[in-house]
Amino acid sequence: xxxxxxxxxxxxxxxxxxxxxxxxxxxxxxxxxxxxxxxxxxxxxxxxxxxxxxxxxxxxxxxxxxxxxxxxxxxxxxxxxxxxxxxxxxxxxxxxxxxxxxxxxxxxxxxxxxxxxxxxxxxxxxxxxxxxxxxxxxxxxxxxxxxxxxxxxxxxxxxxxxxxxxxxxxxxxxxxxxxxxxxxxxxxxxxxxxxxxxxxxxxxxxxxxxxxxxxxxxxxxxxxxxxxxxxxxxxxxxxxxxxxxxxxx
Amino acid sequence: xxxxxxxxxxxxxxxxxxxxxxxxxxxxxxxxxxxxxxxxxxxxxxxxxxxxxxxxxxxxxxxxxxxxxxxxxxxxxxxxxxxxxxxxxxxxxxxxxxxxxxxxxxxxxxxxxxxxxxxxxxxxxxxxxxxxxxxxxxxxxxxxxxxxxxxxxxxxxxxxxxxxxxxxxxxxxxxxxxxxxxxxxxxxxxxxxxxxxxxxxxxxxxxxxxxxxxxxxxxxxxxxxxxxxxxxxxxxxxxxxxxxxxxxxxxxxxx
Ligand SMILES: Nc1ncnc2c1ncn2[C@@H]1O[C@H](COP(=O)(O)OP(=O)(O)OP(=O)(O)O)[C@@H](O)[C@H]1O
Ligand SMILES: [Mg+2]
Numbered sequence: 001x002x003x004x005x006x007x008x009x010x011x012x013x014x015x016x017x018x019x020x021x022x023x024x025x026x027x028x029x030x031x032x033x034x035x036x037x038x039x040x041x042x043x044x045x046x047x048x049x050x051x052x053x054x055x056x057x058x059x060x061x062x063x064x065x066x067x068x069x070x071x072x073x074x075x076x077x078x079x080x081x082x083x084x085x086x087x088x089x090x091x092x093x094x095x096x097x098x099x100x101x102x103x104x105x106x107x108x109x110x111x112x113x114x115x116x117x118x119x120x121x122x123x124x125x126x127x128x129x130x131x132x133x134x135x136x137x138x139x140x141x142x143x144x145x146x147x148x149x150x151x152x153x154x155x156x157x158x159x160x161x162x163x164x165x166x167x168x169x170x171x172x173x174x175x176x177x178x179x180x181x182x183x184x185x186x187x188x189x190x191x192x193x194x195x196x197x198x199x200x201x202x203x204x205x206x207x208x209x210x211x212x213x214x215x216x217x218x219x220x221x222x223x224x225x226x227x228x229x230x231x232x233x234x235x236x237x238x239x240x241x242x243x244x245x246x247x248x249x
Numbered sequence: 250x251x252x253x254x255x256x257x258x259x260x261x262x263x264x265x266x267x268x269x270x271x272x273x274x275x276x277x278x279x280x281x282x283x284x285x286x287x288x289x290x291x292x293x294x295x296x297x298x299x300x301x302x303x304x305x306x307x308x309x310x311x312x313x314x315x316x317x318x319x320x321x322x323x324x325x326x327x328x329x330x331x332x333x334x335x336x337x338x339x340x341x342x343x344x345x346x347x348x349x350x351x352x353x354x355x356x357x358x359x360x361x362x363x364x365x366x367x368x369x370x371x372x373x374x375x376x377x378x379x380x381x382x383x384x385x386x387x388x389x390x391x392x393x394x395x396x397x398x399x400x401x402x403x404x405x406x407x408x409x410x411x412x413x414x415x416x417x418x419x420x421x422x423x424x425x426x427x428x429x430x431x432x433x434x435x436x437x438x439x440x441x442x443x444x445x446x447x448x449x450x451x452x453x454x455x456x457x458x459x460x461x462x463x464x465x466x467x468x469x470x471x472x473x474x475x476x477x478x479x480x481x482x483x484x485x486x487x488x489x490x491x492x493x494x495x496x497x498x499x500x501x502x503x504x
Binding site: 050053055076079080082083084086088090091092094096103104105107108109138152153156 | 383410414453456457459460461462463464465466467471
């Protein structure tokens with residue numbers, strides 16, 4: 001049996017100012033799974049995500065990626081396998097052109113010349129931004145920047161793709177285009193979102209985080225149909241949305 | 250303002266032969282040209298006219314209009330003021346100009362400073378007008394400037410944009426809520442905003458850094474291109490300093 005793509009055990013974390021954000025999180029994701037991470041504001045979702053590639057060091061507990069435990073000597077390897085797309089694309093894009101930004105990750109992995117160009121072109125094609133390679137990222141629209149931000153991580157060919165709130169501020173068309181892009185990708189996907197219909201559309205499984213612990217984990221449709229559970233954790237479906245009537249993908 | 254427009258003042262996008270020349274060639278040619286100008290004896294006037302003609306030719310090739318250059322000459326103003334003061338302040342034999350006794354050596358110095366500074370500034374404006382800030386930095390790196398310094402300069406450029414962007418968003422947020430700074434009583438608000446601006450920029454910098462770490466950044470920017478500069482580019486760029494040094498040689502020979 002192969003190791004799960006991601007295995008988090010008993011993860012607890014307090015910020016340097018003393019605020020405890022995670023209180024023992026357990027999460028196991030198999031290879032190729034698409035999982036939504038749901039939870040109200042301040043639940044600890046972003047904090048959890050920042051543990052998945054060693055940006056934060058756990059106060060207690062472990063993170064394993066593809067069977068490799070995250071530690072000082074494995075952090076480089078883990079960062080190659082876990083691609084994180086941050087909540088705000090302006091945090092992600094920092095170079096003068098789209099091409100350089102998308103090349104940054106694979107270049108750090110040692111790619112050069114034609115191999116690097118190929119990785120950049122492929123990642124841009126995957127998100128439908130081929131024509132924008134030489135534009136400055138800060139002159140793109142937010143939806144375009146978001147897609148470029150996804151490309152900056154795809155170009156590293158991660159095993160696990162983690163997206164923190166990818167649909168915030170996207171117009172409906174960009175939101176749908178992004179879901180087409182995401183559905184077309186192979187890597188294991190962890191999607192942090194408040195957008196419950198989006199979770200249902202993309203992820204067969206959902207994990208609900210609140211107060212720094214996992215409070216529910218199961219098929220997305222079941223979770224979203226549990227009104228009491230949603231209400232208890234400040235999650236709300238859009239008006240008139242009935243998860244049981246959405247056709248399966 | 251807007252992020253990324255910091256360079257708009259000097260750079261003038263285009264596709265001329267000069268724009269296409271690799272930055273390192275242009276920088277080297279610029280340095281050599283300025284060296285030639287500085288070495289030119291100030292007692293012979295015609296080489297300066299020759300240099301000016303050469304620069305005019307360069308500007309024509311680069312399609313940079315004279316007005317564009319003239320407006321950017323204002324950075325020279327402090328030198329001009331200094332030069333104008335010299336004939337009054339310097340010691341030594343005096344000459345009469347319109348009834349005012351001026352120092353002769355001061356006059357020569359003033360002329361020398363004005364002519365050399367003006368030519369140097371025009372050359373620099375032409376370099377900056379045809380080379381983006383980023384290419385300038387890459388060119389310096391290829392000429393052997395330490396990578397760490399080039400990186401710091403690149404990040405300064407980038408963060409200047411970030412900070413300008415943050416401050417613009419904060420200004421819009423202030424003014425949308427009816428605040429327009431009109432008198433000193435408004436100073437505390439502006440000062441508090443400046444404090445918040447610092448924190449916000451700092452925290453954004455932190456987040457950008459985290460995102461860089463996530464993509465395998467280990468403290469050194471990956472060097473992307475290793476292609477050698479073609480000899481023809483060096484030859485083209487060498488034209489300006491070569492022609493200028495011919496004038497210089499003739500000037501020294503003719504003394
Ligand atoms: N840098 C920090 N220092 C101290 N506490 C923090 C810091 N960042 C987040 N927190 C706290 O940790 C808790 C979890 O925050 P986190 O950002 O993980 O929430 P989240 O689930 O991502 O929320 P959102 O949906 O709003 O993005 C919150 O209570 C927050 O106030
Ligand atoms: Mg968050």
